[in-house]
Amino acid sequence: MRYSYITDTKEAVASLQDFQKDSYLFLDTEVSIKDFSTPDYTKDFVRLIQIGNKNTIYVYDLLTIGKEFIPHLKQTIENRGIIGHNLKFDIKYLLSQFNIFPTVVFDTMIASQLLSLGDKEKHSLQAVVYRFTQTEVDKRLQSSDWGAETLSPEQIKYSATDVEVLRQIFPILKERLNSIKTANKSSGKVAEVFGVYNPVVAVEMAFVPYLAVIELTGMPVDQQKLEENLLQVATEYQRLYIQFYQKHGVDPFSPQKVANWLTKKLNLTLPKTVKGQPSSQDKALRQYKHIPEVGELLKIRSTKKVLDKLNEIKQHTKEGRVYTSFRQIAAPTGRMASSQPNLQNIPPKLRPLFKAPDGRKLIIADYSQIELRIAAEYVKDETMIKAFTEGKDLHRFTASLVLGKDYGEITKEERQMAKAINFGLIYGISPKSLMEYAKNTYGVDITLKEAEEFHRRFFQIYEGFHRWHTQVKEKLRKNKRIYVYSLLGRRMAVSRFTEAVNFPIQGSGSDLLKMAVVLFNKNKGSLDGKIVNLIHDEIVVDVSASHTEETVEILSTSMKQAGDIILKKVPVEFEISVANHWGEK
DNA sequence: TGCACCAGCGCC
DNA sequence: AAACGGCGCTGATGCA
Numbered sequence: 001m002r003y004s005y006i007t008d009t010k011e012a013v014a015s016l017q018d019f020q021k022d023s024y025l026f027l028d029t030e031v032s033i034k035d036f037s038t039p040d041y042t043k044d045f046v047r048l049i050q051i052g053n054k055n056t057i058y059v060y061d062l063l064t065i066g067k068e069f070i071p072h073l074k075q076t077i078e079n080r081g082i083i084g085h086n087l088k089f090d091i092k093y094l095l096s097q098f099n100i101f102p103t104v105v106f107d108t109m110i111a112s113q114l115l116s117l118g119d120k121e122k123h124s125l126q127a128v129v130y131r132f133t134q135t136e137v138d139k140r141l142q143s144s145d146w147g148a149e150t151l152s153p154e155q156i157k158y159s160a161t162d163v164e165v166l167r168q169i170f171p172i173l174k175e176r177l178n179s180i181k182t183a184n185k186s187s188g189k190v191a192e193v194f195g196v197y198n199p200v201v202a203v204e205m206a207f208v209p210y211l212a213v214i215e216l217t218g219m220p221v222d223q224q225k226l227e228e229n230l231l232q233v234a235t236e237y238q239r240l241y242i243q244f245y246q247k248h249g250v251d252p253f254s255p256q257k258v259a260n261w262l263t264k265k266l267n268l269t270l271p272k273t274v275k276g277q278p279s280s281q282d283k284a285l286r287q288y289k290h291i292p293e294v295g296e297l298l299k300i301r302s303t304k305k306v307l308d309k310l311n312e313i314k315q316h317t318k319e320g321r322v323y324t325s326f327r328q329i330a331a332p333t334g335r336m337a338s339s340q341p342n343l344q345n346i347p348p349k350l351r352p353l354f355k356a357p358d359g360r361k362l363i364i365a366d367y368s369q370i371e372l373r374i375a376a377e378y379v380k381d382e383t384m385i386k387a388f389t390e391g392k393d394l395h396r397f398t399a400s401l402v403l404g405k406d407y408g409e410i411t412k413e414e415r416q417m418a419k420a421i422n423f424g425l426i427y428g429i430s431p432k433s434l435m436e437y438a439k440n441t442y443g444v445d446i447t448l449k450e451a452e453e454f455h456r457r458f459f460q461i462y463e464g465f466h467r468w469h470t471q472v473k474e475k476l477r478k479n480k481r482i483y484v485y486s487l488l489g490r491r492m493a494v495s496r497f498t499e500a501v502n503f504p505i506q507g508s509g510s511d512l513l514k515m516a517v518v519l520f521n522k523n524k525g526s527l528d529g530k531i532v533n534l535i536h537d538e539i540v541v542d543v544s545a546s547h548t549e550e551t552v553e554i555l556s557t558s559m560k561q562a563g564d565i566i567l568k569k570v571p572v573e574f575e576i577s578v579a580n581h582w583g584e585k
Numbered sequence: 586t587g588c589a590c591c592a593g594c595g596c597c
Numbered sequence: 598a599a600a601c602g603g604c605g606c607t608g609a610t611g612c613a
Binding site: 301302305308309335342343344345346347348366371506509535536537538 | 594
Binding site: 251253257308309327330332337338340341342344369372395416420423425428429430433497498499501502506536 | 600603604
């Protein structure tokens with residue numbers, strides 16, 4: 001491995017000449033981070049930036065290299081594609097401290113995740129290098145002192161090695177990704193520069209820098225209201241807890257004790273858990289909510305839930321914004337996950353806390369019935385496609401066909417019943433579960449015979465779904481594991497029927513949202529609207545009041561474009577509204 | 586005491 | 598719109 005440690009400004013600027021000819025660079029950074037659990041992207045000291053091409057690696061020491069170097073560096077990085085591992089991390093530093101924002105990237109962590117087939121694999125640089133080259137990377141210096149006045153030769157070599165291994169794994173990852181079968185070929189700058197052909201790869205890579213920006217932006221929070229709320233809920237919770245404990249001597253958060261107490265003292269019959277213990281879950285208790293003790297219990301639990309959530313938000317709020325962390329590919333389906341705090345499971349009653357700052361608005365946009373539309377497209381079910389094309393209410397439509405009644409004469413209850421049928425049956429719910437579900441959710445008593453009849457009718461009407469389920473079952477009978485694909489070519493290996501039917505639908509939903517985000521960012525240019533949250537099929541944008549109209553327009557166009565790429569036969573629909581806070585409809 | 590697991594529940 | 602599926606957070610429980 002050839003590498004040069006550069007400490008001089010002139011030398012640094014001159015060295016960039018060596019990157020003029022190559023189409024892409026390998027990049028890594030070493031940062032001096034005080035507390036690894038809470039990195040501060042604006043303050044932590046970026047000590048080294050390492051850049052390599054196929055011939056050489058330069059390690060730039062920013063302690064001694066002057067600021068004049070930065071514009072040159074910016075030009076090099078932004079004009080070339082860059083390859084790195086977990087680039088969201090590096091980009092957050094590059095953007096917030098140096099105003100460097102690469103948009104053509106190949107992330108080897110994302111690549112590894114896309115190849116992983118849904119297995120529980122690790123995707124650290126070390127793990128990925130080992131998996132694809134069977135060589136060990138020594139990561140012992142990863143958290144060494146990168147703020148030290150003089151770095152040791154070992155530290156310099158370590159930092160160069162991180163780039164060297166990227167060079168080794170990139171061609172392997174690329175080749176494996178290109179061997180995934182796809183219906184279409186990807187287009188765009190990412191695909192062109194790196195030579196990747198799977199559209200999912202292109203979308204995921206293009207998404208990386210924009211996700212970094214979302215995290216840096218943070219979601220606006222009404223901090224005063226948050227504090228008031230917190231105080232009020234904390235007081236309420238304490239009161240309820242003390243009252244309950246003094247009255248009954250039972251800890252309301254011990255599931256076993258609660259369940260035993262309810263069965264013995266109050267003679268309630270409760271469902272059994274897997275271990276044979278009585279269960280005290282809310283679902284089971286709700287039927288007894290008229291009993292004061294049970295009512296108190298449910299109230300304490302829900303209050304505690306709200307209190308925890310408020311604290312979780314507060315913990316990560318700074319100067320009126322809350323900063324979450326997204327995992328770009330958290331589920332094998334491509335869905336993201338948000339944590340610290342999780343902004344994807346905020347209950348509706350807390351959403352008004354997320355308020356646009358003065359002079360700004362929130363744009364709230366979400367795709368309508370997206371999974372059902374995707375399913376219809378995916379299985380090419382002519383009847384369902386036609387219903388969507390004609391703008392029919394799908395639940396009402398299913399109810400009319402299953403029950404043999406006029407479309408216009410479907411009652412509210414029948415429509416509700418059809419909802420259960422639509423969502424349950426496309427994912428392979430059994431007649432027995434359908435019966436239980438109808439009862440639990442709607443109190444609709446249907447016999448097993450009736451459930452079987454609905455089941456039969458559903459698959460008679462929607463032949464595409466019948467064909468799909470039959471084929472999947474057949475394949476799984478013949479093979480222990482089969483590959484399933486989303487509409488954009490995301491792949492997973494599955495061995496269970498429910499997984500096999502779920503993956504393509506949920507996976508295509510992820511494809512769709514990520515593509516909409518990429519298109520929105522490309523379409524908006526320098527317009528000020530910024531995405532502040534993503535919740536599976538929903539996009540929240542923070543925009544200055546004066547740019548609201550244009551941004552709504554651009555977001556709509558982008559969501560439509562993404563929709564038209566994923567859904568060729570089914571029309572895409574979404575709701576989009578302008579609000580002062582997230583709870584506004 | 587710390588860790589791994591799971592139950593329970595919030596969201597899509 | 599709900600749970601067939603997917604997450605994250607809290608706290609009890611069980612074990613070392």
